[in-house]
Amino acid sequence: MSQGFDPYENQRAAVGGGARCPHCGAVAESRADEELWRVCRICGGPRIDLPAGVALPTSGADTLRKAEQLRRGRAASRALAVGAGIGAAAGLLLGLLVSFFGLSWGVLTLLVVAGPTLATALVARSKAESRSVDLRAALDAAWSAAAQAVARANLATTPAELAEALSIPAERAAELHTMLAVDAELGSLGGSADSAQLRIAPVPVDPRFQALEEAALAEAEAEADAALAHTERAPGRKLGP
Numbered sequence: 533m534s535q536g537f538d539p540y541e542n543q544r545a546a547v548g549g550g551a552r553c554p555h556c557g558a559v560a561e562s563r564a565d566e567e568l569w570r571v572c573r574i575c576g577g578p579r580i581d582l583p584a585g586v587a588l589p590t591s592g593a594d595t596l597r598k599a600e601q602l603r604r605g606r607a608a609s610r611a612l613a614v615g616a617g618i619g620a621a622a623g624l625l626l627g628l629l630v631s632f633f634g635l636s637w638g639v640l641t642l643l644v645v646a647g648p649t650l651a652t653a654l655v656a657r658s659k660a661e662s663r664s665v666d667l668r669a670a671l672d673a674a675w676s677a678a679a680q681a682v683a684r685a686n687l688a689t690t691p692a693e694l695a696e697a698l699s700i701p702a703e704r705a706a707e708l709h710t711m712l713a714v715d716a717e718l719g720s721l722g723g724s725a726d727s728a729q730l731r732i733a734p735v736p737v738d739p740r741f742q743a744l745e746e747a748a749l750a751e752a753e754a755e756a757d758a759a760l761a762h763t764e765r766a767p768g769r770k771l772g773p
């Protein structure tokens with residue numbers, strides 16, 4: 533047995549399994565996270581650990597790095613919003629104190645101290661919110677690239693297998709599976725060889741949607757019939773040359 537003779541064996545296995553963090557470079561496990569799905573135990577950056585032998589496509593790796601930049605940017609914006617908020621509160625208090633000595637001095641203090649800090653806090657907060665939206669979009673793109681890679685390797689065709697392969701909760705896997713199924717469907721319609729190769733179990737058809745679809749189809753047919761009858765009943769108009 534190699535135990536005791538090859539102290540690096542564990543680490544090598546971990547690297548092969550994709551456990552090297554793309555952000556901090558540490559060989560560390562990822563853990564589940566409510567917002568980012570999986571994060572690095574060391575740096576907290578978003579992580580996607582794929583099964584051994586499956587590599588994250590370049591596009592997925594790029595969007596994952598972008599997601600980490602957005603996460604850091606958002607943390608900075610949030611810190612600024614909190615700091616400026618405290619500054620605005622202090623400015624308000626100072627303005628009140630100063631107004632005891634003269635109302636105009638109090639108003640001046642509010643304008644000079646509380647106003648700009650409050651504006652800074654509001655701008656920083658809205659920036660943090662827009663970064664959250666971008667972060668979500670980047671994560672969706674990265675995870676969808678990962679799910680595609682897993683599907684191409686024929687390691688997962690059902691939501692349950694996807695959840696297992698990517699170590700994510702069942703409902704997240706179901707979302708990704710739906711995205712993949714739609715991609716595969718579009719691929720088979722549009723003739724994209726890339727997506728058509730995906731072997732994905734189709735999403736079960738909801739009977740309610742099917743009823744809606746049939747109703748819409750019947751309505752469209754009725755409209756077409758009516759339009760046809762209308763043109764037939766109008767002999768005065770000539771269509772075409």
Ligand SMILES: [Zn+2]
Nearest residue numbers: 553556572575
């Ligand atoms: Zn890390």
